[in-house]
Amino acid sequence: MEVLIGALIGFAAWFVLRFLVMGLYTVDQNERAVKTSFGRAVRVPGGKTTLDDPIAEFLRSEERPRYAYPQVRVVPPGGPYFKMPWEKIYKVSIATMTMNMAVDLEDPSANDAGSKLEAVTKDQLNTGLTGQIRYRVSEANLYAFLFGIKKPFVHVLAYFVSVLRQRIANFEAKPVALPAGAVPDAATPLAGGEMTGISINDLRKNLRDLNEYMDQECRATPARYGVIFDASLITGIDPPPDVESALAAINTAHNQVSSDISLAQAAADQRVVQSKRAVEIETLRAQAEVEPVKSLAAELSALHKGGPNVLGAYMRNVRLALFDKAQQIYLEAGK
Numbered sequence: 001m002e003v004l005i006g007a008l009i010g011f012a013a014w015f016v017l018r019f020l021v022m023g024l025y026t027v028d029q030n031e032r033a034v035k036t037s038f039g040r041a042v043r044v045p046g047g048k049t050t051l052d053d054p055i056a057e058f059l060r061s062e063e064r065p066r067y068a069y070p071q072v073r074v075v076p077p078g079g080p081y082f083k084m085p086w087e088k089i090y091k092v093s094i095a096t097m098t099m100n101m102a103v104d105l106e107d108p109s110a111n112d113a114g115s116k117l118e119a120v121t122k123d124q125l126n127t128g129l130t131g132q133i134r135y136r137v138s139e140a141n142l143y144a145f146l147f148g149i150k151k152p153f154v155h156v157l158a159y160f161v162s163v164l165r166q167r168i169a170n171f172e173a174k175p176v177a178l179p180a181g182a183v184p185d186a187a188t189p190l191a192g193g194e195m196t197g198i199s200i201n202d203l204r205k206n207l208r209d210l211n212e213y214m215d216q217e218c219r220a221t222p223a224r225y226g227v228i229f230d231a232s233l234i235t236g237i238d239p240p241p242d243v244e245s246a247l248a249a250i251n252t253a254h255n256q257v258s259s260d261i262s263l264a265q266a267a268a269d270q271r272v273v274q275s276k277r278a279v280e281i282e283t284l285r286a287q288a289e290v291e292p293v294k295s296l297a298a299e300l301s302a303l304h305k306g307g308p309n310v311l312g313a314y315m316r317n318v319r320l321a322l323f324d325k326a327q328q329i330y331l332e333a334g335k
Contacts, residue, residue, distance in 0.1 A: 101132060105151075129234060
């Protein structure tokens, strides 16, 4: 009897420890959790998928059937929560993480030990890229992150690197904008035309466009892999050492040519402004000389209309005023 009672007490203690104590769990503030029952993630009611969520709007039409993951019930921060023995809890941190884009999570020695990412430009130069990326787990697609990919961070970083290398290999600078009203002339090269084909210089001058392109291309990663790219920042593009000096010389020459062109344009603009001002001054001067004549003509016309003797009297008065001011008068003697 005592043995049976001891067994019952031991079983009761094991039951309480196994089902009650070990069945309690909590979720931190920067975590989200997903519960599985017999290995199957607990879905939200209605059988919704990620295609019903706004994160799927950036998927291409051919990708939508492939990335139709079920929406799972997310356990929010808090607790304690309770789970049954046949249930399992998967916790995921949703905090934003920053990583060097050259780091290879599977091979730490790759890319110069994670210090520089190599990429080939359109003119077949092997360049080194440096920068950082910020990413976090998408709470709206935890199924893809937990169960859709074996190593999600490795997969997503590899996707980012492949998109970046593809963009570097096909990057072309924007055409030089012509001034307003200018007509392109094949005989007159545009400023900066001597740099055509030097893609490293194009990339350096258009880092902002490159970063914006990467942000646009990575908008679909939450629906694909359950990872959100908050930002990508490419900070440096280094050419091979054997062409660094040549590129430096080209850049120096280009800067000098650009400076000379800017100075010439400024001088030409100043001369145009001065010429316009001179034309305005001469126009005003001519108007100033013409206005008294017009006024006198209008006054004489008005006097002539006043009567037959008015204009003669006016001319006599003017002649007398002139005689009063003159020191010598020469009169024509009558024959």
